[in-house]
Amino acid sequence: MTTDIPSISTFSDQGISGPFDPAQNPSKAAAFWLRRDIVRGVFEPHERLKVEHLVQFYGVGHSPIREAILLMSESGLVIHEHQKGYRVAPVSLDDYDDVRAVYQRLYKLAIEMAIDLADDAWEESVVVQLHRASKAKVAQPGGDPQSREQWQRTYWEFHGTLLAGCRSPLLMQMLGDIGFRLERYVNLFASPSESRASADEDVLGKHRAIVDALVARDKPRALALIDEYFAANEPVRNSIIEKLKLEGGKKRRRRAAD
Numbered sequence: 001m002t003t004d005i006p007s008i009s010t011f012s013d014q015g016i017s018g019p020f021d022p023a024q025n026p027s028k029a030a031a032f033w034l035r036r037d038i039v040r041g042v043f044e045p046h047e048r049l050k051v052e053h054l055v056q057f058y059g060v061g062h063s064p065i066r067e068a069i070l071l072m073s074e075s076g077l078v079i080h081e082h083q084k085g086y087r088v089a090p091v092s093l094d095d096y097d098d099v100r101a102v103y104q105r106l107y108k109l110a111i112e113m114a115i116d117l118a119d120d121a122w123e124e125s126v127v128v129q130l131h132r133a134s135k136a137k138v139a140q141p142g143g144d145p146q147s148r149e150q151w152q153r154t155y156w157e158f159h160g161t162l163l164a165g166c167r168s169p170l171l172m173q174m175l176g177d178i179g180f181r182l183e184r185y186v187n188l189f190a191s192p193s194e195s196r197a198s199a200d201e202d203v204l205g206k207h208r209a210i211v212d213a214l215v216a217r218d219k220p221r222a223l224a225l226i227d228e229y230f231a232a233n234e235p236v237r238n239s240i241i242e243k244l245k246l247e248g249g250k251k252r253r254r255r256a257a258d
């Protein structure tokens with residue numbers, strides 16, 4: 001492991017470190033930790049995932065670790081190389097563009113389906129989750145890792161509640177997997193200054209407007225507001241793209257030198 005970012009498994013707040021008790025369900029606990037640690041940058045792109053090392057790192061058995069790695073390979077966060085084992089998925093500008101574009105299209109599809117299919121119970125859950133998000137304290141990049149994870153988790157749960165109205169487990173699985181891949185790019189490459197500026201914007205106000213449109217079942221307005229929400233993150237996207245271009249240039253120079 002080549003970073004000094006603390007593992008989510010070491011967080012003192014059990015509500016943040018994961019929903020699974022490793023003593024009762026070590027496989028799910030290990031899978032949750034590995035996913036969040038890859039997304040948060042604890043493991044670097046293309047870093048080899050050695051079972052023995054992860055057993056010691058997470059303090060669970062070999063079987064739970066192997067199962068966790070297999071689950072992550074299905075999510076796109078881990079890749080398998082023939083006769084070389086498993087590695088953290090690499091990153092690239094092409095992959096980032098693909099992940100971002102597909103996520104946004106699927107997100108809007110899920111919202112359209114939610115407006116068509118959701119009931120009053122979903123509407124109530126969305127309002128409740130918005131209220132919880134309104135109480136979340138913004139945690140800036142580079143600050144306390146536990147606070148940052150708690151803030152990200154709050155908005156992750158808020159968006160998950162919005163999208164759950166689509167009533168499609170398949171679509172929700174796809175959005176979850178692609179969403180985590182997109183979050184990894186933000187954590188690894190977004191400029192801290194741009195991320196802070198984005199966090200300082202009236203995010204809650206934007207979310208409240210989207211919820212109001214959803215509750216009114218105003219599909220055109222909801223989709224327009226979501227487009228605006230995505231567009232507001234353009235400075236963050238640009239900072240990610242610039243860093244990925246620099247990374248690509250470094251790789252090309254290393255290959256030329258070899």
